[in-house]
Amino acid sequence: MPGAPFIIVAIDGGAASGKSSTARALSERFNLLHSDTGSYYRAVTAEMLRRGASAEDLGSVKSALADLRLGTRIEGRSARIEIAGSAPGDEIRGREVNDAVSHFAAIPELRSALLSYQRGQADAARRGGFAGLVMEGRDIGSVIFPGADFRFYLHADPALREQRRVKQGQVDKVAERDRLDSSRKTAPLSQPAGSISIDTTSMTIAEVADRMASVIAPSLARP
Ligand code: C5P
Numbered sequence: 001m002p003g004a005p006f007i008i009v010a011i012d013g014g015a016a017s018g019k020s021s022t023a024r025a026l027s028e029r030f031n032l033l034h035s036d037t038g039s040y041y042r043a044v045t046a047e048m049l050r051r052g053a054s055a056e057d058l059g060s061v062k063s064a065l066a067d068l069r070l071g072t073r074i075e076g077r078s079a080r081i082e083i084a085g086s087a088p089g090d091e092i093r094g095r096e097v098n099d100a101v102s103h104f105a106a107i108p109e110l111r112s113a114l115l116s117y118q119r120g121q122a123d124a125a126r127r128g129g130f131a132g133l134v135m136e137g138r139d140i141g142s143v144i145f146p147g148a149d150f151r152f153y154l155h156a157d158p159a160l161r162e163q164r165r166v167k168q169g170q171v172d173k174v175a176e177r178d179r180l181d182s183s184r185k186t187a188p189l190s191q192p193a194g195s196i197s198i199d200t201t202s203m204t205i206a207e208v209a210d211r212m213a214s215v216i217a218p219s220l221a222r223p
Pocket of ligand 1: 038137177178
């Protein structure tokens with residue numbers, strides 16, 4: 001659409017609350033670049049573990065961060081992180097990373113290493129000719145893009161979220177990660193004021209995406 005505005009959509013919420021599936025659906029519907037920041041924290045965590053860094057030893061984390069070379073590979077509508085030129089594999093969804101990621105994500109130095117990288121995804125979306133960016137995570141509407149055009153916050157019953165992970169064949173302590181993510185000092189998981197809250201417990205992905213699209217579409221149609 002010539003002259004259409006470039007939009008930023010922020011989706012936050014707890015583990016397995018439906019963020020990725022709905023973000024993917026919106027990226028298809030509105031031609032937005034999809035950025036899953038959880039996968040960035042997972043990739044950096046896998047790299048920390050590979051280098052023998054421990055979340056309890058800040059020195060080891062800082063020295064691993066010092067020469068972390070991050071890049072972006074766009075595959076279809078998805079922005080994938082690269083570390084030293086390679087995209088991480090399935091190990092980022094495995095038990096070891098599931099157990100460690102929230103501990104590393106609580107470290108302010110590690111979060112600031114990812115801050116400008118995440119903001120830079122908006123430029124990657126513009127360069128790639130996308131109509132905007134849909135970014136999902138825990139602090140997107142509060143810290144990364146507090147001025148995003150649309151900010152959503154997804155909730156879902158914790159038991160159902162555990163079941164979603166089991167169905168995906170994953171071993172994941174959803175409630176434990178939420179507890180760690182909500183209680184950390186830097187950029188905790190919390191619903192930002194002014195964001196639109198959606199309880200996805202008894203909704204399908206299509207219903208959640210429709211609800212979000214009904215908020216987004218009118219402002220795109222405006223001259
Ligand atoms: O979204 P996902 O469950 O894959 O995220 C994995 C972990 O990455 C979260 O539990 C959280 O510790 C961390 N994370 C974060 N901030 C984000 C995205 C993810 O701290 N914006």
